[in-house]
Amino acid sequence: MGLYEELKALIYERLKQSAERAKERGDLDFDELPAFVIEEPRERQHGDLATNLAMLLTKIAKKAPRDIAGVIISHLNTEGTWIKACEIAGPGFINFKLDSGWLGKVLPEVLNKGERYGHVDIGKGQKIQVEFVSANPTGLLHMGNARGAALGDSLASLLSMAGYEVSREFYINDAGNQIHHFALSLEARYLQLMGQDVPLPENGYHGEDLIETVRELIKLDGDKYLRTEPELRQEYLVRYALNEKIRNIKETLGKFGVHYDVWFSEQSLHDSGSIQETMQEMMDKGFIYEKEGALWLKSTLFGDEKDEVVVRSNGVPTYFAADIAYHKNKFERGFEQVINIWGADHHGHVARMKGAMQALGYDPERLQIILMQLVRLIQDGEIVKMSKRSGQYITLQELMDEVGRDAARFFFIMRDPDSTVEFDLDLAKSQSADNPVYYVQYAHARLCSILRQAEEQGFAHEVEPDIKQISLLASQEECDLLKKLADLPGEIALAARMTEPHRLARYVMELAGLFHSFYNSHRVLVDDADLRTARLALIRAIRQVLANVLTILGVTAPERM
Template identity: 75%
Template sequence: MSIYEEITEKVLANLTQAAQSAQTAGELSFESLPNFVLEEPREKQHGDLATNLAMVLAKQAHKPPREIAEILIKNLSTEGTWIKSSEIAGPGFINFKLDTAWLTGVIPQILNQGADYGKVNDGQGEKVQVEFVSANPTGLLHMGNARGAALGDSLASLLSMAGYEVSREFYINDAGNQIHNFALSLEARYLQQLGRDVPFPEGGYHGEDLIDTVKGLIAKVGDKYLNVEEELRREFLVRYALDEKLTNIRETLTDMGVHYDVWFSEQSLHDSGAVKKAMEDLEKKGYIYEKEGALWLKSTLFGDEKDEVVVRGNGTPTYFAADIAYHQNKFERGFNRVINIWGADHHGHVARMKGAMSAMGYDPENLEVILMQLVRLIQDGEVVRMSKRSGKYITLRELLDEVGKDAARFFFLMRDPDSTVEFDLDLAKSESSDNPVYYVQYAHARMCSILRQAEELGYQYTGIPSQEELLLLDSTEERELLKKLAELPSEISVAARLREPHRMARYVLDLASLFHSFYNSQRVLVEDENLRKARLALIRSTKQVVANVLGILGVTAPERM
């Protein structure tokens, strides 16, 4: 809990006590205390906190709100609240101004906790799995995968900071019809490269990367699989290509700063009998019936428009069947909560998957799905539509080569997942204050520069100033910066609860802006030793918080730029 939250809770408790004391003294009459708010006023001149308690009490107390406000102030204990003054405003609001000395506790807290500052224990060790990207291993990662990678990895880091035990997982779609089409595509390219005139399969994968794959294979084994049985040839081609594609996926995601705890194979669900068992479990519970030789899940019971086939007439399980078994496996592994990050085109799958988990006996609310909207890549003011490598989309590798991981991650994390992202390549590469990631990283590098300069001048100071010294930080810019630093724990708590890592990008942008305002208005390396020590401690604290938040976002905090 942040210092600011502690103060707010204390003031709320004391306001409640003030109303009850006034009731006991016969000054106010009410049956029950109504809900009221205590919040930061929009206008800074109105104080640090404001409450509407007097106004919501007026109906029961049969008194004007301003008169009730006077009674509440008279009965209010300010001990331990940092309240410096109280004022009645407008129709009956009570505005409180806090003694600015409350902010002095922020710096010692940050410097003592270091990289742990901002951590909260909302999760209390609850086991959470975040599954994200899970791209088909039949091609290269694209821009949508890039957004999912940034969102999923940062959400996992955010949840860890909020006290959850988090596992990152990639689901490898290495079974089913897509792998069959992949095999046919590879076979056609292999035979074509060896001079055979064969047609390319309908529904095949057209990316140039498949041609590169078979060229690499031919360089190793030549025409060894030219005249073997089709089944053997396809099996080998798929095994070789899947290994290559998964290696590429791993390396690309690593370059984006994403590391998984588990890589889970869809094929393993079929091999272990988990898919068959899941269907048997649903059948025993009465949720599966047979029609036209196929097995159907009664998904309309859970709000779906129509029942879904889970096992085809030929006995082959559908992708949905494997997905049900996979999610059953997640909960069986002991995860209390499972979070999936999917593209917006999967919105119709959410209700039926939640329904299937309900049928399995799990609380569907423990399966959360975050849907992402599309990404548009902009260059020179125009939408970039084509990639030479993939044949149809811009690859994640191309994006990383163009702008680097820091800009890629930060740009994807600036917007709510439900919003379309327009990724401006030119802006992402620019070294100016218009580039948000550059703006934040430059703030961190500038702080490092100030600390290096202090050391060169013999002003190096690594201790924690006294409260008397910290009270010298009394300019508007310093107070605003301190207040923002104090908000980090509550920001992490809210962002984790709402599953919104983009709030952290917004927070660190605001923090960088406040730092730049401070830097432009106040000298740090002043002659006054006590003030200099306080301001250096403020710089160290701000640097630490920027680094902590960039760490959540998976973005580098550079010391030089």
């Protein structure tokens, strides 16, 4: 817990004690205190912190909220809390103004912890798995995959910083119908390149990358497969193409800064018999029944609109059956929490997957599914139309070539997964304050520039300031910066609990904004040695925090721009 969280926790405890004292003396009547909050007011003039405790007690204590607030304040012990003043506001909020002296502890903590500043231990080493992207290996990664990659990787880094033992996993969809259609598409392209006039299958893949894949195969093996039985030919083509596509996926994600701990093959579930074993277990428990030669899961028991087929009448398991066996495998590997990041088009799959886990005896709350909305690409103010099946789409590699890895990742992480991202290519490439990632990175580069100037002018910028020197950081801009730095551990803890890495993108933009405001109002390398020492320490601390958060987001912190 950081300094700021400790301070809020202390005030929270003192408010509870105040209410209990008021109850003992007959000034308030309640059986149990409701859960209340301590938060920052929206308007600065309302103080530094505020609580809604009095308003929550209104119906319980049968008094006006402002009267309750007065009673609580009268019994409140503020010693050691840094509370300078309390006032009742609006319908019954209690606002607190804090002595800025507490901010004097922030700089030493940031500078002493360095890269570890912001780390919290709410996870207590709990094993947690984050599975993301898991794109079909039938083509190149596209914009939607890019959003999932940025979100999943940042979330995994955030959870690690919050004290969880995190494993990143990619589920390779190398079995099922999509692979059958992939095989037919490859065969058609192969025969076309061999001079035969054959059409692409109706449900085939039209991407230009498949032509390049087959061309490379022909360079190796020539017309060898023309004389092979179609089934065997398709098997050879798929084996070669899957290896190439998976290798390309790994390389592209690596360039995007994403590296997985586990690459899990769907085909391995078929080969090991895991799917059949899982279906049998669910049948034994009465959750699967036979109808018209197929096996059906009673998914309506878990809120689904209709029961789902898990094994077709021809004996072939559905993708859903494989997915159930896969998630059972996850929990068997000892993960206490499992997080999946899926596209919004999988919305209907959520309830039935959680229900399947419940049927297998697992707490469905241990499976969290984050649904991610679509990405709209904007260029020259207009939406660029994309379709993966037709081959008309922007690949992740093309996106990185166009705007760079940092801009791509930051733009995807900035928004809540439930919001549609409008990715403005022109904005992402611009070098202006309107470009969020440029705005943040420029702040870091400017901080580094100040420290270089200090060194060039012979000022020792690594000196640890004493309490007296730190107390000179008294301007509104300096206090705002110190307060924002103190916020980080709490932001990390909240973002991890909420599984919302976009909160950190917002945090780092706000911190950059506060620094730019400070820079425009104050000189750092002033003649006053004590003030200069304090401000240089502040610059080092801001630089450290910016770098720490950008690292979580997978974005570089440049020293020069």
